[in-house]
Amino acid sequence: MALLIGSLTIGLILTLLALGIFISFRIFDFSDITAEGSFTFGAALAASLIVMGMNPLLASAIAFLGGCLAGAITGILHTRFKINPLLAGILVMTALYSVNLHVMGKSNIPLLSKTTVFTWIENFSDKTFGVQKTVNLIGWQVDVKDLWILLFCFLIITIISIILWWFFKTHIGTAMRATGDNDQMIRALGVNTKIMIVLGIALSNGFIALSGAFLAQYQGFADVQMGIGMLVWGLASVIIGEALISEPNLGLLIAGTVMGSVLFRLLVAIALSWGMNPNDLKLITALFVFIALVLPALMKNKRKISLKN
Amino acid sequence: MLQVENSIKTFNPGTVNEVKALRGVTFDIEDGSFVSVLGTNGSGKSTTLNAVAGTFFIDSGKIILDGIDITKWPESKRAKYIGRVFQNPFSGTAPGMSIAENLALASKRGQKRGFGWGLSSSLIKEFKEKVKPLKMGLEDRLENPIGKLSGGQRQALTLLMATWLKPKLLLLDEHTAALDPKTAHKVIELTDKIVTDNKLTTLMVTHSMQQAVNLGDRIIMMHQGKVAYDIKGEDKRRLKVNDLLALFDEIRRKDQIDPEVAELIAANYV
Numbered sequence: 001m002a003l004l005i006g007s008l009t010i011g012l013i014l015t016l017l018a019l020g021i022f023i024s025f026r027i028f029d030f031s032d033i034t035a036e037g038s039f040t041f042g043a044a045l046a047a048s049l050i051v052m053g054m055n056p057l058l059a060s061a062i063a064f065l066g067g068c069l070a071g072a073i074t075g076i077l078h079t080r081f082k083i084n085p086l087l088a089g090i091l092v093m094t095a096l097y098s099v100n101l102h103v104m105g106k107s108n109i110p111l112l113s114k115t116t117v118f119t120w121i122e123n124f125s126d127k128t129f130g131v132q133k134t135v136n137l138i139g140w141q142v143d144v145k146d147l148w149i150l151l152f153c154f155l156i157i158t159i160i161s162i163i164l165w166w167f168f169k170t171h172i173g174t175a176m177r178a179t180g181d182n183d184q185m186i187r188a189l190g191v192n193t194k195i196m197i198v199l200g201i202a203l204s205n206g207f208i209a210l211s212g213a214f215l216a217q218y219q220g221f222a223d224v225q226m227g228i229g230m231l232v233w234g235l236a237s238v239i240i241g242e243a244l245i246s247e248p249n250l251g252l253l254i255a256g257t258v259m260g261s262v263l264f265r266l267l268v269a270i271a272l273s274w275g276m277n278p279n280d281l282k283l284i285t286a287l288f289v290f291i292a293l294v295l296p297a298l299m300k301n302k303r304k305i306s307l308k309n
Numbered sequence: 310m311l312q313v314e315n316s317i318k319t320f321n322p323g324t325v326n327e328v329k330a331l332r333g334v335t336f337d338i339e340d341g342s343f344v345s346v347l348g349t350n351g352s353g354k355s356t357t358l359n360a361v362a363g364t365f366f367i368d369s370g371k372i373i374l375d376g377i378d379i380t381k382w383p384e385s386k387r388a389k390y391i392g393r394v395f396q397n398p399f400s401g402t403a404p405g406m407s408i409a410e411n412l413a414l415a416s417k418r419g420q421k422r423g424f425g426w427g428l429s430s431s432l433i434k435e436f437k438e439k440v441k442p443l444k445m446g447l448e449d450r451l452e453n454p455i456g457k458l459s460g461g462q463r464q465a466l467t468l469l470m471a472t473w474l475k476p477k478l479l480l481l482d483e484h485t486a487a488l489d490p491k492t493a494h495k496v497i498e499l500t501d502k503i504v505t506d507n508k509l510t511t512l513m514v515t516h517s518m519q520q521a522v523n524l525g526d527r528i529i530m531m532h533q534g535k536v537a538y539d540i541k542g543e544d545k546r547r548l549k550v551n552d553l554l555a556l557f558d559e560i561r562r563k564d565q566i567d568p569e570v571a572e573l574i575a576a577n578y579v
Contacts, residue, residue, distance in 0.1 A: 169427050169428070170422075170423070170424045170425060170427055171413075171417055171422035171423055171424070171425050171426075171427050172422045172423060172424060173427070174406070174410055174413060174414055174422075174427040175414065175422050177403070177405075177406060177410075178403040178406060178410075178414055181403035181404060181405045182400070182403040182404065184400050185400060185401055185402060185403055186403065186414065187384050187385050187388065188384070188388055188395075188401070188471075189388055189414055189417070189419070189470070190385050190386070190388030190417075190418050190419035190420070191385055191388075191422070192383070192385040192386075193385070248405070
C-alpha cells in the first residue's frame with residue numbers, strides 16, 4: 001500500500017512534466033527536447049538553493065523561472081535564428097548539462113537532512129496527529145504522513161491544472177493555442193507568433209523544471225542524470241491521457257494528461273513489483289510510445305482495407 | 310487608401326530557382342474601391358497581395374496604407390488594418406478550435422490580447438446574431454470544432470472573421486477558387502454584401518473573369534510582374550468578359566515576340 005501511495009505521489013509530481021510536454025508537443029506542435037535538460041535544471045536549482053538554506057517553496061519558484069528561461073532560449077533559437085525545433089532543443093539540453101553540473105557543483109546533491117516542502121508536511125502531520133501514526137485504509141496500515149503528502153500533491157496539481165485551463169481560455173491563451181493550430185491564420189489576425197512560441201515553450205519548461213524541483217525534494221536528492229528519458233515519459237503520459245478522454249476539448253485534455261501521468265506511473269510500479277528489470281524501463285517506455293504513435297495509423301489503414309473489400 | 314509604389318521582389322535571387330515575381334508594381338487604390346486583380350499564372354497577382362499583407366518584405370519600393378508607410382511592418386502588425394481571406398479554406402481558421410473561439414480570435418484582430426476571458430456570454434450572443442444571416446445553421450453549433458465544417462462554410466466564416474473589426478483594407482486571395490461552383494457563388498454573394506454594407510476598400514485576386522466583370526469598380530490586369538492594364542470608371546462598367554479575353558489575347562501575342570527582338574525592332578522601326 002505504501003508502494004501504491006508512493007507511486008500515486010510521484011505520478012502526481014510528474015504530472016507537471018506531462019503538462020509541460022502537453023503544452024509543447026500538443027498545443028504548439030513543437031517537438032521540444034529541452035525538457036530533459038530543464039527537468040534536471042529545476043531539480044538542481046531547487047536542491048542547491050535548499051542546501052544553501054532557502055525556503056523550499058521559494059526555491060521551487062526559482063526552479064520554475066529557471067525552466068522558463070531555458071525554454072525561452074530554445075524558443076528564441078527557433079524563432080529568431082530559424083533553427084529547427086528539435087535541434088534548438090538539443091542545443092539547449094546539451095548546454096544545460098554543463099549548467100546543471102555548475103549549479104550543483106557535483107553530480108548528486110542529497111537533501112535527506114534538509115528542510116523541503118515535504119518535510120514541512122511531515123512535521124505538520126507529526127504535530128497534529130502524532131509521530132508514526134498510521135491509519136487503516138481498506139485493510140492496509142498507511143502512514144498518515146504519506147497521505148498528507150499525497151493530498152498536498154493532489155491539491156497543487158488541481159490548482160495548477162485549473163490555472164492552466166483558465167490561462168488557455170483567456171485571449172492570450174487562445175491566441176497561443178491558435179498559433180499551434182494554424183499559425184498563418186493567427187498571424188493574419190495580428191498575433192506575433194514568434195512571441196507566442198517563445199512564451200509557450202518557456203511556460204512548458206517552467207512546469208517541467210518545477211516537476212524536477214518537486215521530485216528532487218520528494219525523493220531526497222537531485223542527480224545530474226535524472227532528466228534522461230523524461231521527455232518520452234511525459235509523452236507517454238500525454239498519449240495515455242488522450243486515450244482516456246472522449247473528445248479533445250481543452251479541459252478534458254488537461255484532466256486526461258493528469259490521469260495519464262498517474263496511471264502510467266502506477267503501471268510502471270506494478271510492472272516493477274512483478275519483477276521487471278528496472279534497466280528495461282526506458283526501453284519499454286520508448287516501445288510503448290512508439291506503439292501508441294503508430295497504432296492509430298495502422299488501424300486506420302486496416303479499416304480502409306476492410307472497407308475496400 | 311493603398312499605394313503600391315514600384316515594388317520589386319525576386320525570390321531565390323542568384324540561384325537556378327530565381328523568380329522575378331514583381332518587377333515594379335505600381336498602383337493606387339482609392340478609399341472604398343473594390344478592385345479585382347486578374348492575370349495569368351505567374352503574373353504576380355498573388356505575390357502582390359502577399360506583399361501588401363506582409364507575408365514577405367519587398368526588395369525595393371514602397372507600400373503605403375492610409376498614409377502610413379507599412380513597407381517594413383511585419384505581417385502581424387499590418388493585420389491591425391488588413392483583413393484577409395486565403396485561397397485555401399483551411400488556411401483562414403484554426404481547425405482544432407471551436408467556431409466561437411475562432412470568432413473570438415477574430416474579434417481581437419490587431420488588438421492587445423490580455424488575460425481577459427476569451428469567450429464572454431455577450432460575445433457569444435453577438436456571434437449568434439452575426440452568424441445567423443449566413444443561413445448555414447452554424448449559430449447552434451458554435452461549440453463545434455471548425456475543422457468539421459465544409460470548405461464553403463469555413464470560407465464564409467473566414468470572410469466574417471476578416472471583417473469582424475472593420476479593416477482599412479480587405480485582401481481576398483482567390484478565395485473561391487477551391488470551392489465547387491455553387492458554393493463559390495454563395496461565397497461571392499456574401500463577399501459582395503459584406504463589402505458593400507461596410508464600404509470596404511477591397512483588393513481581390515481572382516482567376517474568374519466573370520467575377521471580375523460582375524463585381525467591383527476596377528480591374529487591374531497583371532502580366533510578368535507588372536500592371537499590364539488598369540480598367541476603371543465607365544470603362545469598367547461597360548466591360549464584358551469578351552473584352553477581357555481580347556486583352557488576354559493581346560498580351561499573349563506580345564509575348565510571342567522575344568523581348569530582345571522586340572527592342573531591336575522598336576529601335577530600328579519606331
